[in-house]
Amino acid sequence: MKNIDKKCINAIRILTIDAVQKANSGHTGLPLGAAPMAYELWANHMNHNPENPRWINRDRFVLSGGHGSMLLYSLLHLFNYGLSIDDIKNFRSMDSKTPGHPEYGHTVGVETTTGPLGAGLATAVGMAAAEAHLAAKFNRVDYQIFDHYTYVIAGDGCFMEGISSEAASLAGTWKLGKLIILYDSNHITIEGDTSIAFREDVASKYKAMGFQILRVSDANNLEEISEAIEKAKLDKEHPSLIIVNSIIGYGCPAKQGTSSIHGDPIGLDNIKETRRALEWDDEEPFFVPPSVYAHYKKLAIKGAKKEDLWNKLMEKYAYAYPEETKLLKQFYSDADSQILLGNPDFWATPSNAEATRTSSGKIINIIKDVLPNFVGGAADVGPSTKTYMTDKGDFSAEDYSGRNFHFGIRELSMAAIGNGILLHGGLYCYVSCFLVFCDYMKPIMRLSALMHLPLTYVLTHDSICVGEDGATHEPIEQLAMLRALPNMIVFRPADAMETAAGWYYALTNRDAPVSLILSRQDLPQLNSTSKEALKGGYILIDSQATNPEIILIATGSEVALALKACEELREKNIDVRLVSMPSMEIFEKQDQVYKDKILPKAVRSRVAIEASATDSWYKYVGLDGAIIGLSDFGKSAPGSQLYEYYGFSVNNIVDISQKVIKKNQSANKKKEQV
CATH class of the missing domain: 3.40.50.970 (Thiamin diphosphate (ThDP)-binding fold, Pyr/PP domains)
Structure with a gap:
């Protein structure tokens, strides 16, 4: 390993231990152990350009073990993706660009929010599938417009989660040869050695699912890592799993290889010992030598050149395939809403x-x-x-x-x-x-x-x-x-x-x-529904007065039922309004004037009707209204019988509506008397 490579790798490790220590929170184990594979991948194999993080033909990188976020943040800082050293110092602080787990849309260069373990790996399968689809749609001989890889670093916890196996099974079935997973295999989780709960032969399992299996015996051997990545890239018929034997918390003599380094700061004494073990001369926290920054800058320039070559290819493609180019622009533009409207x-x-x-x-x-x-x-x-x-x-x-x-x-x-x-x-x-x-x-x-x-x-x-x-x-x-x-x-x-x-x-x-x-059963078409549904809630049947005696609110299959109940209430000379509420969330986005028009605050007699749990509805019916909903798990019977059994009938809606009106009238009289 060249000395500059060693320094660049250890810069990731030093930034990690300093950031976690300052925050007094975070995960040091994964970044220390996985730093070499991440560095080798980003430095010599991934096509990416920090000057244009949204380049559409960039290779994608997913850190499936998002708890090791300082690995990714260190790379983004060192490659100059816009994360400053102050951002690194503010790791896990309020409103920082370096939250505890990477968040898409919050930090430039983060391709996905990886929360639960395994979610990142499964999401990466979708990225690889999208690349394959777009390549099939647009690529032509000598014009490989979409030609990029999706890389994942995943740990033991990711492979324990069922989501990883589900997604990997599909990746193998679909033969997504441009999906490459680097397995940071350190055999440690929070509770200790993985043998207490995880003794699978992961290699055999993934081979059975259609993966090419490659191994790296030493996570600190860049040449071995590089060779494995190149072999993975050559096999276009199978996704690849590279099993990298690593040591969690590598470089911290007192804690490496143990569960105690998984998710805690290592302490000031251990930071000193780690610096000494890594031959890192500078004691100042967060200090990175200029030579390291300079080397990362050279590596970033390589990525910019890759995009330049691609841009030139696109120019030729646009000339040779103008219709496809026009279609490609459409793919990357928002839909014209007027076409649908x-x-x-x-x-x-x-x-x-x-x-x-x-x-x-x-x-x-x-x-x-x-x-x-x-x-x-x-x-x-x-x-x-x-x-x-x-x-x-x-x-x-x-x-x-x-x-x-x-x-x-x-x-x-x-x-x-x-x-x-x-x-x-x-x-x-x-x-x-x-x-x-x-x-x-x-x-x-x-x-x-x-x-x-x-x-x-x-x-x-x-x-x-x-x-x-x-x-x-x-x-x-x-x-x-x-x-x-x-x-x-x-x-x-x-x-x-x-x-x-x-x-x-x-x-x-x-x-x-x-x-x-959406419903399984047939529903009648209602004459009064309209594009007003785009407001989330709107009046289907209006009252004669601005403030009706009662408002019925319903969704889905219960709207037609409520409509019939309105007719009966009107026959009883009750001034009723029916509101269809297909989306509470969209309704809440409307201005207050509109919301008050649909649901006047003065009208406290309200009944919500929905064949579901009642929790969502109290904000609309309050203490003075009623909800016709469900409080148990249902039964096995024809739907029409269940509807009647649980009170979703015209008679029940009318009866409850009358009781709500009567209750509120009595309450109002008492207030007047007082």
Whole structure:
């Protein structure tokens, strides 16, 4: 190993121990052990340009063990991605660019937010899949416009998590040869040696899933690491797993190789000993020699030259393939909202009753022709969720140009791969399963929301009307769970018109994921629904007075039921307003004047109707209203019987509405008497 390489590697280690010590919080073990493989990868194999972190043909890097974030922050600082030494000193501080775990959109150069272990690895599979799809779409002989790798550094914890196996199985099935995983194999987790809970033959397991297996016996041997990466790049038929035998916390004599260095500062005495062991002469915290910065600058220039070559290739490509170039620009531009807003087919409603999943399926097959970069699929339930795009082919090892993704029965990794496809850039994406199984996807849906990724979740079979499948398949608390996620847009439409509004919002909003909550059973088409659904909540049936006696609020399949209840209440001379509330989150984005117009504060008699848990609704009905919802897990019976059993009937809505009015009238009289 050259002396300058040694210094550059140890700079990563020194910055790590100093930052963690100053913060009195963080993980030193992974960065100290994995520094050589990360340095060798970034310095000599990855194509990246710090001057243009969004270069579309850059190699992607994912630190799946995000707790070792100082490894990535040190690289971003040393390669001059815009992280200053002060940012490094402010590690884990309020509003710093160096939070405890890397966050996409917060720190330049971070390709994804890696929260739970394994999530990063699974997300990287989506990035590699996107590269393969775009390459199949745009590459031509002698014009490899999309030709980049996706690299991952993952640790023992990542390989224990089931999401990694789910995603790796798909990567092998799809033969994503440009996915290369470096396994930081140090056999240590928080509780001790991995043998207490993890004795798998990872190499055999991943070989069985279709991976090329390579080994590096010494994590400090740059030549061995380099050779393994080059072999991995040569095999285009298989994703590669490079098992790198490392020592956690390498360089800290008192703690290396032990669990005690995993997630704690090592202390000032051990910092001195580590500097001595690494032959680091400078005692000043955060000091990096000018020679190290100079060398990293030279390495960064190599990346800029790579992009220059690519830009010249693009110029020739644009001349040779003008139509493809025009299409490529469209892929990397936001959708023209007017194309959908003014498309009569998109907003067309059938004359007959229709499940909103069916309406959604029709809309998907309109979108596919408007947006050529619209891709997606389901977790083996495409025929049930109606998410298959006709005549657009299937993404597979045999045809990467297909736009329908078959994820198999792997909801968790499906969501992460969807995130990865969007993070790669150039594509719109949706994923799909039954609403009840979003429980499997929750950690990744949270990451979608945290990263502000506009991934569309198509979640069908949305209520007890699933019926005969029984309590295990009837979603009760899932809507409340999704609504509790910050920055998750939940949209439960009442008919085809509102379903179109949900899809329109999903495609034109670029700042949040959208969960479309769709029915299995047929729903009537309502004459009063409209594009006003784009406001999240709007009046379907208005009252005669500005302040009605009572307001009914409903979503999805319960809107039609509430509409009938309104008719009966009016026959009883009760002035009633019906509000359809397909999306609480979008409604809350409206200005206060609009919200007060729809739900006047003076009207305290309110009834919310939704075949779901009631938690979400108290902010709209308050203490003086009522909620017709669910408080148990459902039963196995035909949906119509369950609807009646749980009180989703016109008679019950009318009865409860009258009781709410009477209760509030009595309360008002008492106030007047006082």
